[in-house]
Amino acid sequence: MPSMAANNLPRKNDTCNNNHTQSIEAAKGDFVTRRQRIQQQRKSLPIASVEKLLVEEVRNNNTLIVVGETGSGKTTQLPQYLFYGGFCRDGGVIGITQPRRVAAVSVAKRVAEECGVALGQKVGYAIRFDDMTSASTRMKYMTDGLLLREALLDPCLSKYSVIIVDEAHERTVHTDVLLGLLKSVQKTRSSVSKVMNGHAQNGLLMGAEKDKSFLMPCHGKKLSPLKLIIMSASLDARVFSEYFGSARAVHVQGRQYPVDILYTHQPESDYLDAALITIFQIHLEESHGDILVFLTGQEEIESVERLVHERLRQLPEGNQKLLTFPIFSSLPSEKQMKVFMPAPPGFRKVILATNIAETSVTIPGIRYVIDSGVVKARIYDADAGIESLDIVKTSKAQALQRSGRAGREGPGKCYRLYPESEFDKFEDSTTPEIKRCDLSNVILQLKALGIDDIAGFDFIDKPNRTAIIRSLESLFLLGALTEESKLTDIVGHQMARLPLEPVYSKALILSSQFNCLEEMLIVVAMLSVESIFYAPREKLEESRAALRCFSSPEGDHLTLLNVFRASNEFVVKNKLTHSKEKAEKNLRKWCKDNFINSRSLRHARDVHSQIQRNVEQMGLRITSCGDDMLVFRRCLAASFFLNAALKQPDGMYRILSSGLMVQIHPSSVLFRSKPECIIFDKLVRTNNNYIRNICRIDYLWLPELAPQCYGLQ
Numbered sequence: 001m002p003s004m005a006a007n008n009l010p011r012k013n014d015t016c017n018n019n020h021t022q023s024i025e026a027a028k029g030d031f032v033t034r035r036q037r038i039q040q041q042r043k044s045l046p047i048a049s050v051e052k053l054l055v056e057e058v059r060n061n062n063t064l065i066v067v068g069e070t071g072s073g074k075t076t077q078l079p080q081y082l083f084y085g086g087f088c089r090d091g092g093v094i095g096i097t098q099p100r101r102v103a104a105v106s107v108a109k110r111v112a113e114e115c116g117v118a119l120g121q122k123v124g125y126a127i128r129f130d131d132m133t134s135a136s137t138r139m140k141y142m143t144d145g146l147l148l149r150e151a152l153l154d155p156c157l158s159k160y161s162v163i164i165v166d167e168a169h170e171r172t173v174h175t176d177v178l179l180g181l182l183k184s185v186q187k188t189r190s191s192v193s194k195v196m197n198g199h200a201q202n203g204l205l206m207g208a209e210k211d212k213s214f215l216m217p218c219h220g221k222k223l224s225p226l227k228l229i230i231m232s233a234s235l236d237a238r239v240f241s242e243y244f245g246s247a248r249a250v251h252v253q254g255r256q257y258p259v260d261i262l263y264t265h266q267p268e269s270d271y272l273d274a275a276l277i278t279i280f281q282i283h284l285e286e287s288h289g290d291i292l293v294f295l296t297g298q299e300e301i302e303s304v305e306r307l308v309h310e311r312l313r314q315l316p317e318g319n320q321k322l323l324t325f326p327i328f329s330s331l332p333s334e335k336q337m338k339v340f341m342p343a344p345p346g347f348r349k350v351i352l353a354t355n356i357a358e359t360s361v362t363i364p365g366i367r368y369v370i371d372s373g374v375v376k377a378r379i380y381d382a383d384a385g386i387e388s389l390d391i392v393k394t395s396k397a398q399a400l401q402r403s404g405r406a407g408r409e410g411p412g413k414c415y416r417l418y419p420e421s422e423f424d425k426f427e428d429s430t431t432p433e434i435k436r437c438d439l440s441n442v443i444l445q446l447k448a449l450g451i452d453d454i455a456g457f458d459f460i461d462k463p464n465r466t467a468i469i470r471s472l473e474s475l476f477l478l479g480a481l482t483e484e485s486k487l488t489d490i491v492g493h494q495m496a497r498l499p500l501e502p503v504y505s506k507a508l509i510l511s512s513q514f515n516c517l518e519e520m521l522i523v524v525a526m527l528s529v530e531s532i533f534y535a536p537r538e539k540l541e542e543s544r545a546a547l548r549c550f551s552s553p554e555g556d557h558l559t560l561l562n563v564f565r566a567s568n569e570f571v572v573k574n575k576l577t578h579s580k581e582k583a584e585k586n587l588r589k590w591c592k593d594n595f596i597n598s599r600s601l602r603h604a605r606d607v608h609s610q611i612q613r614n615v616e617q618m619g620l621r622i623t624s625c626g627d628d629m630l631v632f633r634r635c636l637a638a639s640f641f642l643n644a645a646l647k648q649p650d651g652m653y654r655i656l657s658s659g660l661m662v663q664i665h666p667s668s669v670l671f672r673s674k675p676e677c678i679i680f681d682k683l684v685r686t687n688n689n690y691i692r693n694i695c696r697i698d699y700l701w702l703p704e705l706a707p708q709c710y711g712l713q
């Protein structure tokens with residue numbers, strides 16, 4: 001792989017700089033200083049000294065793999081180099097995909113600032129339900145899932161001249177599907193540009209030669225070949241290069257600042273406690289600088305947050321200047337963005353994050369990283385046909401990314417809460433998600449893109465065959481596919497349009513026939529967020545009493561419905577008598593009094609509005625079943641029948657579709673009453689196989705409502 005030596009010296013003739021000279025001169029005071037500092041910082045990035053070389057490489061190669069250390073400047077700089085290198089000259093857009101929303105938004109903001117433009121003009125972002133782009137946007141940051149959805153409407157991705165797939169090493173399921181799709185689009189566009197000089201066949205052109213089923217309607221558009229750049233800090237360039245037909249790979253050398261890595265001597269039995277101790281060790285002993293802690297999920301983050309506050313109260317006042325900021329995927333975007341705001345003078349910020357802050361993001365002020373060494377990952381048991389979220393060790397690549405979040409503005413330190421010998425045993429890279437997840441959603445999306453031969457699709461890593469078959473089976477049973485594995489005319493297409501897990505989409509579609517879509521919208525929204533209830537250890541009895549006020553003997557779904565409706569009533573009453581701010585404050589208090597997680601409830605309310613818009617656009621009728629909850633439970637049984645389970649003499653449950661033995665999670669309102677037959681929403685594996693979100697059903701409903709699965713044949 002050729003290496004590009006980088007030096008940190010400022011260069012002459014920085015094009016972007018020249019273009020900005022006028023605006024810099026016009027600006028005053030702080031603004032000028034900040035702009036100058038940013039431009040200085042840009043020039044000192046390792047990637048800056050190879051700008052021209054990189055632009056030449058992209059000009060000469062349709063596909064390029066770019067590998068560079070964390071913080072070398074790939075994500076923020078390369079799109080600008082290409083913009084000024086003329087790649088948008090004919091109105092083409094440079095699309096940069098990120099695996100995560102927070103990265104797409106925060107990097108776009110930074111690049112807009114570097115270019116001295118308003119966000120949404122030359123530089124913009126687009127994530128699900130939030131489009132900050134305009135006709136003049138030429139550098140567009142987005143999630144990889146969003147670009148996949150764009151491909152549904154424009155299979156040739158004709159507005160893009162360049163697509164950069166960033167953080168490809170993460171190998172999320174969306175990244176992998178996108179890579180296969182882009183490879184195909186690239187071939188199609190190359191043939192279109194050739195054919196345009198000759199003949200186009202009814203505007204339909206063949207995609208990848210291998211994938212004969214992939215016909216792409218390009219409507220005789222004049223298209224230039226698509227430039228594709230695959231980018232990452234820790235990427236096995238060879239795998240990607242081979243996949244793209246020996247594509248050229250370049251390595252940008254050099255990192256910005258050193259990061260000291262510190263390990264524990266012994267393995268830690270409780271990483272949460274270890275994280276807490278390390279936070280305070282840094283806070284009390286180390287010089288200024290903010291702290292970023294990697295944990296596995298919302299529950300852990302919120303419990304560490306509570307413990308930090310408790311310990312702070314025990315410290316002398318002078319040492320209490322520590323502020324906590326959580327960040328996890330289900331936190332509303334504007335709350336996520338709070339982590340990027342500087343701490344007030346004299347205060348230190350501690351950010352408690354999941355792996356969503358692991359790649360691409362630069363959080364200003366971070367000097368210390370605490371890495372728990374674990375992550376919550378999707379694991380699919382193809383034999384049982386069940387996906388679960390398990391806590392697993394990170395890979396070396398992930399550990400590297402985590403430490404890379406320090407040392408972006410100055411030298412940093414990374415505290416790994418495990419011994420070095422354990423790090424040596426980590427896998428080099430994370431197993432691609434496509435090899436360990438339920439494929440139903442991917443298959444639905446591919447089918448909607450017109451790709452019928454799933455096993456024949458050119459995946460960089462083929463998913464497990466049993467997993468494909470399992471997912472095809474469950475989509476068939478849900479009514480999304482015909483026996484020939486084609487998308488069904490109505491249900492299949494409707495399910496593909498909804499941005500939800502297939503079983504949730506099915507529940508919404510069915511509920512409109514059962515006349516309980518109003519209730520199902522609420523329940524699907526509440527199921528889409530993590531932990532609505534919280535039960536602090538020291539107030540266990542009070543929190544249980546609060547839960548009893550909402551709980552339904554029929555199960556958790558109806559309990560969640562009661563919570564949502566009670567909160568709605570409270571909001572409506574409050575809106576009449578109070579200002580918006582006061583009403584929101586009151587709702588937070590109501591949540592606190594009732595041991596309800598106000599963040600989660602707010603997120604559920606957002607999801608509810610979004611999916612309500614979706615179903616209205618699809619023309620589904622939103623009606624209510626009123627007090628007839630039997631209808632609603634029957635609708636749940638008709639949708640979640642693959643998750644039906646029967647009580648065994650020992651109080652365990654057997655999942656009917658797979659035979660797997662499971663237990664009701666203690667947080668369920670049905671934990672004690674243990675009905676004979678139930679449906680559940682999720683399987684969580686700890687030491688036991690726990691099922692969560694349970695609803696009581698009648699066993700005899702199953703052959704009636706899901707004869708395709710339980711019919712007597």
Ligand SMILES: Nc1ncnc2c1ncn2[C@@H]1O[C@H](COP(=O)(O)OP(=O)(O)OP(=O)(O)O)[C@@H](O)[C@H]1O
Binds near residue numbers: 363
């Ligand atoms: N929002 C920001 N605020 C301050 N500095 C920033 C910001 N975003 C980027 N930078 C600076 O630009 C540098 C390069 O960031 P960039 O995201 O382009 O690097 P990268 O090579 O893509 O790294 P990674 O692979 O870790 O995402 C950072 O190290 C930091 O110094």
